[in-house]
Amino acid sequence: MIDYDSPDFWSNLAEVLLKGTGETLYMVGVATVLTIVIGLPLGILLVGTEKGAFLERALGPVWVARTVNRVLGFVVNVGRSVPFIILMIALIPFTRWLIGTFVGTTASIVPLTIIAIPFFARMVEIAVNDVAPGLYETADALGATRWQLVRRVLLSESMPAILLGVSTTITSIINFSAMVGVVGGGGLGNVAITYGFQRYSWIHIVFVVIILFAIVQLVQLVLSRIAVRVSHRGGADGRRARTGTSRTRTSRTALTPSEGAAP
Amino acid sequence: MITVQHLQKSYGHGPSAVRALDDVSIEVPEGEVFGVVGRSGAGKSTLLRTVNLLERPDSGSVSVAGTELTSLNGSALRAARRQVGMVFQHFNLLANRSVQQNVEFALEAARVPRGQRAGRASEMLDLVGLADRGRAYPAQLSGGQKQRVGIARALAARPKVLLSDEATSALDPETTESILDLIARLNRELHLTVLLITHEMDVVKRICASAALMEHGRIVEQGRLVELLRTPGSALAGQLFPLAAPGPGDGPTVIDITFAGGTADRPVIAQLAREHRLDVSILGAVVERIGGTQAGRTRLSLPVQGEAAAAVVADLRRQGLIVDWLRGGEAA
Ligand SMILES: Nc1ncnc2c1ncn2[C@@H]1O[C@H](COP(=O)(O)OP(=O)(O)OP(=O)(O)O)[C@@H](O)[C@H]1O
Ligand SMILES: [Mg+2]
Numbered sequence: 001m002i003d004y005d006s007p008d009f010w011s012n013l014a015e016v017l018l019k020g021t022g023e024t025l026y027m028v029g030v031a032t033v034l035t036i037v038i039g040l041p042l043g044i045l046l047v048g049t050e051k052g053a054f055l056e057r058a059l060g061p062v063w064v065a066r067t068v069n070r071v072l073g074f075v076v077n078v079g080r081s082v083p084f085i086i087l088m089i090a091l092i093p094f095t096r097w098l099i100g101t102f103v104g105t106t107a108s109i110v111p112l113t114i115i116a117i118p119f120f121a122r123m124v125e126i127a128v129n130d131v132a133p134g135l136y137e138t139a140d141a142l143g144a145t146r147w148q149l150v151r152r153v154l155l156s157e158s159m160p161a162i163l164l165g166v167s168t169t170i171t172s173i174i175n176f177s178a179m180v181g182v183v184g185g186g187g188l189g190n191v192a193i194t195y196g197f198q199r200y201s202w203i204h205i206v207f208v209v210i211i212l213f214a215i216v217q218l219v220q221l222v223l224s225r226i227a228v229r230v231s232h233r234g235g236a237d238g239r240r241a242r243t244g245t246s247r248t249r250t251s252r253t254a255l256t257p258s259e260g261a262a263p
Numbered sequence: 264m265i266t267v268q269h270l271q272k273s274y275g276h277g278p279s280a281v282r283a284l285d286d287v288s289i290e291v292p293e294g295e296v297f298g299v300v301g302r303s304g305a306g307k308s309t310l311l312r313t314v315n316l317l318e319r320p321d322s323g324s325v326s327v328a329g330t331e332l333t334s335l336n337g338s339a340l341r342a343a344r345r346q347v348g349m350v351f352q353h354f355n356l357l358a359n360r361s362v363q364q365n366v367e368f369a370l371e372a373a374r375v376p377r378g379q380r381a382g383r384a385s386e387m388l389d390l391v392g393l394a395d396r397g398r399a400y401p402a403q404l405s406g407g408q409k410q411r412v413g414i415a416r417a418l419a420a421r422p423k424v425l426l427s428d429e430a431t432s433a434l435d436p437e438t439t440e441s442i443l444d445l446i447a448r449l450n451r452e453l454h455l456t457v458l459l460i461t462h463e464m465d466v467v468k469r470i471c472a473s474a475a476l477m478e479h480g481r482i483v484e485q486g487r488l489v490e491l492l493r494t495p496g497s498a499l500a501g502q503l504f505p506l507a508a509p510g511p512g513d514g515p516t517v518i519d520i521t522f523a524g525g526t527a528d529r530p531v532i533a534q535l536a537r538e539h540r541l542d543v544s545i546l547g548a549v550v551e552r553i554g555g556t557q558a559g560r561t562r563l564s565l566p567v568q569g570e571a572a573a574a575v576v577a578d579l580r581r582q583g584l585i586v587d588w589l590r591g592g593e594a595a
Contacts, residue, residue: 134355141315141349142420143341144372152368156359233358234402 004203016191017207023105024187024215027177031112032170039117039169040162043124044150046072054136058146079118084176087115088183108177108185116173123165127158160231167223171216178212188212264456265291265314265424270323272309272480283309284320285480291473293423296450296457298467300502301477307460310477311428314458315347316340328423345373348417352429354409356401356416362388363397366416373420387415391445407438414445418453425449427459431466443469464502468553474499488554492523493585504560506547509589513546515568516591518576520584523558531584532563539575542566562589 003009048055049069056065082090088111095102095110131154139149155162181189188208195204272284283306291297299307312318313325316332325332330343356365366384375383388394391411401409410430417425427446431439447470449455461467467474467488475485476499484491484499491497500521509517520531535541543563550559565572568591576586588594 132355134351134353135357137317138349138351138355139372140317141344141347142369142372142416143344144368145341148368148372152360152371153357156357159359230359232360232400232402234400 017211020188020191021211024177027105027108027112027187028170028173031109031116031173034113035116035120035169036166039120040124042072043121044128046121046125047128054146054149076118076121084115084179087111103184105186108180112173112176115176116169120165120169124162127161127165128154130161131157160227163223163227167220170219174212174216264293264328265458266326268324270313270320272320282480287482289475289482289485291456291458293456294454295473296471298471298474299460299477300462300467300474305477306480307477308428311426311458311460314426315344315349345420346422347424347426348422349426350413350417350430352432354413356409356412358401361397362393362399362412365412366419369416369419383419387419391415406434407441410442424456427457429460446470468503468551472554489523489556492521492558495585495587503553504549506560506562509546514564514566516565516572517562517589519560519562519587519589520579521560523556
């Protein structure tokens with residue numbers, strides 16, 4: 001039981017919350033960076049290797065692109081349909097091989113990244129699919145290379161939607177990061193379980209909720225601000241970016257626990 | 264400058280296949296503005312897109328400035344495409360890049376060294392009259408300004424040829440005029456060869472020296488406008504001078520007289536009244552500057568028929584006038 005009247009209750013609470021927040025930010029931060037680094041190229045590869053798309057002949061004979069597309073599409077779909085808890089358990093051997101252990105904050109980054117990559121890749125895919133077809137033709141007419149097409153046309157045009165996708169992805173990684181607390185992953189989820197669940201301290205729960213809420217709000221605010229900054233479309237599209245909803249329907253494809261794992 | 268020979272292109276196969284191009288050959292001399300007209304679905308865009316090989320023909324050859332494009336691939340094809348600029352009906356500008364950056368993208372694609380891009384892009388914007396809008400974004404520009412950016416971008420790599428697919432179709436008449444004037448000026452100043460597609464005959468009249476008419480994937484007529492006007496029964500000439508069809512009350516004989524070049528200022532009607540004692544009525548008339556010369560067409564109703572009418576027509580033709588029968592005579 002928690003002794004609320006103990007003289008060092010508040011300083012203990014502050015210490016626990018600070019440590020938990022630090023761990024959550026570390027897990028979420030590293031997982032987000034890895035997700036973007038791997039998921040962005042993956043999403044572009046998914047769009048580009050479709051039938052008749054811009055990378056169809058860039059990887060050698062057409063069957064190479066076709067195979068890459070099938071394999072990646074399959075992996076992404078599997079990744080999207082496995083509930084997080086199960087993925088986390090299934091990944092234990094892999095995590096142990098990679099990190100040396102499967103408990104702790106660093107080890108938790110592995111399942112967090114792996115669950116987030118397919119979802120983010122799908123969002124990138126949707127964002128890039130939204131680029132006007134005329135722009136591919138324009139790049140070709142200008143004699144641009146595939147790399148110039150991706151870098152200067154596709155990424156530039158879909159950047160606002162991708163940034164909103166990043167925002168949704170971070171929110172979801174935060175969601176899942178709370179869940180890794182169950183298997184000793186640390187972070188605010190761990191605080192909620194050890195103090196709130198096992199020792200019935202409602203005050204811990206209240207603070208965990210407030211902190212998580214604040215982090216999510218801040219992430220969404222900052223990223224949608226940046227999205228508006230990089231978007232110069234004006235008209236309906238600009239408004240969409242401004243109000244924080246993406247024309248790529250990121251909210252529907254969002255990586256929420258309710259869609260993947262049962263808590 | 265552009266030589267297109269025996270192009271064939273079909274979409275789909277089996278009974279549902281569409282023949283978009285059927286044995287199409289055109290020749291555009293250096294420094295000329297050449298217009299392609301035709302109905303929707305005639306194959307105009309397909310033809311234009313084969314010229315820079317955005318569309319690969321099933322057979323036939325395309326060469327631009329002596330380079331045979333159909334045999335190229337990969338980086339050689341990309342290099343050849345930079346010799347050909349292209350502008351689009353819907354401008355196709357990068358929405359999240361400034362006007363300046365849009366033009367610089369073309370220079371990057373053309374492998375112009377980074378340090379020279381900004382200067383060259385400003386130069387191009389100056390050329391199209393947008394020197395002060397480099398920092399604007401496309402959404403902040405009018406349609407006409409967007410198309411100027413499109414033209415600046417297309418010409419940034421200093422191509423010899425400009426392709427234009429309905430570049431003015433999304434613009435109002437006044438803006439259309441200013442864009443056409445710009446293209447005509449670039450044609451003169453840069454000695455640019457222009458191949459353009461349009462469904463507006465006004466565009467052809469205004470800037471083209473030659474034109475081709477497409478129907479169902481075939482070229483049915485092509486040539487210099489001045490020659491086409493002199494060709495009896497020319498469909499293109501008919502479209503250049505749209506006159507209302509004669510009504511039932513317009514008499515037994517209706518003829519069209521086309522004037523081109525030297526014959527334009529002859530007082531034909533007065534002469535008919537004087538020499539043939541005929542009281543002709545004018546059903547319609549158009550006079551325009553076409554292909555750089557004054558040209559016109561007058562539709563007349565003659566109060567005679569048979570031999571008498573034929574004699575009048577023969578007399579007019581002897582004077583070098585182009586006469587088409589619409590009713591009576593050869594039309595019957
Ligand atoms: N990618 C394609 N796949 C299948 N059919 C096509 C394709 N592109 C063009 N076609 C068909 O080829 C024919 C010629 O099309 P094209 O676009 O060249 O016509 P157009 O003369 O430019 O018409 P418009 O004036 O409407 O632009 C049409 O019947 C069209 O449906
Ligand atoms: Mg067309």
